[in-house]
Amino acid sequence: MVFPAWLERLRGRVEQHFPVVSELTARLLSANLLDAATRLAAQAFLASVPLLFAFAAFAPLAVRNQLLESLRAMFGLTGQANKELSQVLESSPDNSLNETSGTIGLVVTLLSATSFSRAMARVCERAWRLPRAGTRIAAWRWIVWLPVLVLVVLLQGPIRNGFGAGLWLGVPLLFLVSTGVWLWTQHLLLAGRVSWPPLLPGAVLAAAATSALALTASLYMPTALDRALHEYGSLGLVLTLLSWLIVVCAAVTFAVTIGAVLAEAPPLDRFLNRRP
Template sequence: MNLRGVRDRLERFAAPLEHLTVRLLEVNLWESAIRLAAQTFLAALPLLIVVAAFAPPSLQDLMADSLSTVLGIKGDTLQEVRTAYNASGSVRDASGAVGIVVALFSATALSRALQRVCERCWKLPKAALRDAAWRWLAWLVVWLLVLFCQAPLRAGFGAGPVLGVPLSVVVAVLLWWWTQHLMLCGRIAWTPLLPGALITGLAMAVAGYASELFMPGAMQRGYEEFGPLGPVFTFLSWLITVFVVAVVGLTLGEWAGTSAWYGRLAERLPGRSPGRSSGGSSGGSSGGSSGRFTRRG
């Protein structure tokens, strides 16, 4: 093989990496991950507290178990979480029904931030408010339901990890597939969104199981070094890491979903029409070639 042939092979190998690097810069990887982590900490977690205040004791225990499963919280930290959820009378008395409505609308800050990430990944303009507002609330409600079910889901509903692990992966993939379609207001068809769902769902499932191994020790070390603020720093670092994984997965998904090889594969599927969804919202359907499979050869 001559020198020119080697150079051509290297260029073909480097071109996708260059494209991915450019796309990650366009999506603002670190800024997006930090914003999503901050909105989760400042808006979504208070919503959990308010929801727990109105939930019966059995659901409070289920939520505590699910958070323990997701975050790997054990020992004294888990007991403090249970105590916080069980001591919900003051929160319920202080907030009332209005409190849960306010907390729900405040938590849409996370939905809005995630929607902007999805739109940047696919180079779409900001959706119209009338098309997006209900989607922010719908995503939060489904997210809460999935979070509630994490403990029994990972336990395979009593069957153990043999069933729990594949179930968790399947649910994560379906959740991220639906999330992209919802947040993009139907402007991208389901088929191009599948690679992002597979990559992000699998990566997030792996991150969730990894947290069970590393988070307990990290929480304990944080407490020993920084006192009560230590676990907070650890939790924020974990959130940023998780959302870095999510943003990278969504970006990789857009790259794969608009590639020529995936376009050829999708065209072979019966009843599948790759590209933009013709039934999308009016929030802006123009914006580059994001819904077509003609970007790369």
């Protein structure tokens, strides 16, 4: 047939002039990236929801207010969704039911936290085609990564606002912070098996993707969350947040994988040394 032959010739010319396209296509198709992103999103959700209740029960009021401000900034929360979140984080920590749910949430968080970290580590290892790191080497890295991630989420509100200066500073600051976070995340969870410079393309791509999603979430999520709450109740809220997490995790998974391919292909391979 004419069309497949034409398409095959076009593919051959593209691969001849840009060999990285062939490697990139093969890597994206062979790594089951959507499955990995879905698993990562599920683990993120299982870690974040109980952590929210633990914050509500045990964190000081100033910390809870800061988290509430950051979550409002991240999702542009208004209406019923904002009321639901406020009820969780602004409830009195002296309430016995709140303390019980917070304790349960803390236990569940501790049990699920390393699963989230391990899923993220596996995404990075698949991107660089590395075997799993030994538990003795990687275990402390799984534990360290999550609190730092929580701290970054906690500071989202001030960062987006440029610490009071406005979006003109907040947007580039958000991108720079995100780049640093994803650069450090890859190096940490890969157990130092890849040096810093080759990790930069993936970090920049992940930062660009997550920053864009973060800035557009405030336009889409408020309406989506309120509609889901109105039509389906709490289940609708869960499904909406999980869908958003899948999109974010898919963006990160693809960005890290594409970054690894670009770092190993011309012309970047001449400037980046893969060995630590």
